[in-house]
Amino acid sequence: MASPELPRYTLPMPSGRNHGILIAGGGISGSLAALAMARLRPEVPILLVGEEAGFGGNRTLLLFDDDLDEAGRDFIAPLTAESWDGYYVAFPGRSRKIRLRCHAITPDRIDSAVREGLRPDQYRTGEKIVGARDQSLLLNGSETIAGVGVLDARAWVHQTTLELGWRKSVARLFRFEAPHRVDRPVLIDTTVTADNAFFSCIPLSADALMVEYIEHSVSPDLDHAAGAARIDEYLKARGWKGREYEREESAVLPVALGGDFGAYWRIGGARVAKLGARGGFFHPTSGSPLPDAIDTALLLTRQRDFAGAALHDCFESHAAALWKRREYLRGFNRLLFRAGSLPHTALDGLYGLDPAVIARFQAGEPGLFDRNKINAATGR
Numbered sequence: 509m510a511s512p513e514l515p516r517y518t519l520p521m522p523s524g525r526n527h528g529i530l531i532a533g534g535g536i537s538g539s540l541a542a543l544a545m546a547r548l549r550p551e552v553p554i555l556l557v558g559e560e561a562g563f564g565g566n567r568t569l570l571l572f573d574d575d576l577d578e579a580g581r582d583f584i585a586p587l588t589a590e591s592w593d594g595y596y597v598a599f600p601g602r603s604r605k606i607r608l609r610c611h612a613i614t615p616d617r618i619d620s621a622v623r624e625g626l627r628p629d630q631y632r633t634g635e636k637i638v639g640a641r642d643q644s645l646l647l648n649g650s651e652t653i654a655g656v657g658v659l660d661a662r663a664w665v666h667q668t669t670l671e672l673g674w675r676k677s678v679a680r681l682f683r684f685e686a687p688h689r690v691d692r693p694v695l696i697d698t699t700v701t702a703d704n705a706f707f708s709c710i711p712l713s714a715d716a717l718m719v720e721y722i723e724h725s726v727s728p729d730l731d732h733a734a735g736a737a738r739i740d741e742y743l744k745a746r747g748w749k750g751r752e753y754e755r756e757e758s759a760v761l762p763v764a765l766g767g768d769f770g771a772y773w774r775i776g777g778a779r780v781a782k783l784g785a786r787g788g789f790f791h792p793t794s795g796s797p798l799p800d801a802i803d804t805a806l807l808l809t810r811q812r813d814f815a816g817a818a819l820h821d822c823f824e825s826h827a828a829a830l831w832k833r834r835e836y837l838r839g840f841n842r843l844l845f846r847a848g849s850l851p852h853t854a855l856d857g858l859y860g861l862d863p864a865v866i867a868r869f870q871a872g873e874p875g876l877f878d879r880n881k882i883n884a885a886t887g888r
């Protein structure tokens with residue numbers, strides 16, 4: 509899959525105890541960056557260091573095909589558990605099939621891809637990183653790993669200079685005795701919730717269904733038990749007699765409202781390159797880290813200079829440009845969060861639009877014409 513257009517590594521090859529590019533954090537963004545380098549720039553030494561036993565985080569994420577270009581589609585193919593030609597949305601009194609292709613990316617697929625794509629000397633698990641500098645990582649046992657450059661992908665930092673709302677969810681994977689007959693994802697189902705919460709379903713096979721309870725609020729605190737109870741109510745309302753669930757996932761995803769992005773980037777190391785949530789790479793409205801993780805992984809493979817300072821400048825300017833381009837979506841979020849949550853009426857209006865407009869909204873870059881349509885449909 510190596511592309512002839514990609515630059516070759518031109519810095520002197522690191523030697524001795526220098527490990528090349530050090531990627532801190534084996535979640536979604538760190539794993540995808542390592543995977544892209546191993547596949548597309550195999551001549552560049554890398555080391556992926558994570559504290560968990562597995563790679564790829566712990567959440568199943570939906571990805572919209574319109575967010576991807578050809579290189580992105582190629583890249584995610586081995587990470588894809590299932591693909592569909594569209595999805596459903598269901599609001600009281602009306603449901604709709606939206607013909608926009610989407611994929612389910614699962615942590616187990618990412619984990620297998622990393623283990624198959626990287627040599628064993630290119631990754632380390634079970635290592636807590638206590639410090640990241642532009643060319644080295646400090647591990648808990650006080651070992652220092654030296655490299656050419658560092659990419660810090662250890663998810664979010666506790667302090668933030670960003671103004672955020674939150675998309676919080678609890679999801680359970682059920683395996684039913686009979687086929688559930690959900691033939692494509694249900695992105696939003698508000699038909700059984702009177703409040704501003706909603707449900708989502710991802711059919712991972714004929715008898716396996718991931719059911720997710722989602723709520724938006726101004727607080728990141730997630731009430732797990734309450735979310736699980738809402739899932740039980742939903743199963744009952746749908747008439748699905750499930751067995752015990754096989755797996756539970758939860759997420760607290762940021763919804764960007766505003767804030768000082770330059771200061772956010774500098775938290776935790778002014779000259780250290782950052783990926784994923786730590787670098788502000790997340791979709792402003794859905795909070796998903798996945799589209800940006802694919803984009804930044806492929807951006808990394810196009811670099812010629814992997815020194816820490818060069819990586820920092822590359823990813824800082826990319827993050828800042830994305831933040832600027834996404835101001836419309838933050839404004840959209842601010843208005844929707846006026847009441848402290850995301851109203852069903854706004855979702856109903858948005859998903860009643862032409863699929864092409866929805867696709868550009870999902871990709872984070874609606875044009876002027878789209879914005880007028882979205883504003884009118886959502887009551888902005």
Ligand SMILES: Cc1cc2nc3c(=O)[nH]c(=O)nc-3n(C[C@H](O)[C@H](O)[C@H](O)COP(=O)(O)OP(=O)(O)OC[C@H]3O[C@@H](n4cnc5c(N)ncnc54)[C@H](O)[C@@H]3O)c2cc1C
Binds near residue numbers: 558636758796
């Ligand atoms: C400001 C902000 C606040 C957020 N707050 C929350 C929150 O409160 N709760 C929540 O669930 N989500 C939160 N998120 C969202 C969450 O971080 C992202 O959705 C998502 O996981 C980002 O993908 P990622 O690749 O950056 O991180 P992940 O996919 O989460 O991967 C990070 C990886 O780094 C590893 N790691 C972390 N620290 C170390 C370490 N010291 N040593 C070694 N490895 C390490 C983790 O084990 C994990 O594998 C927040 C995001 C932002 C931007």
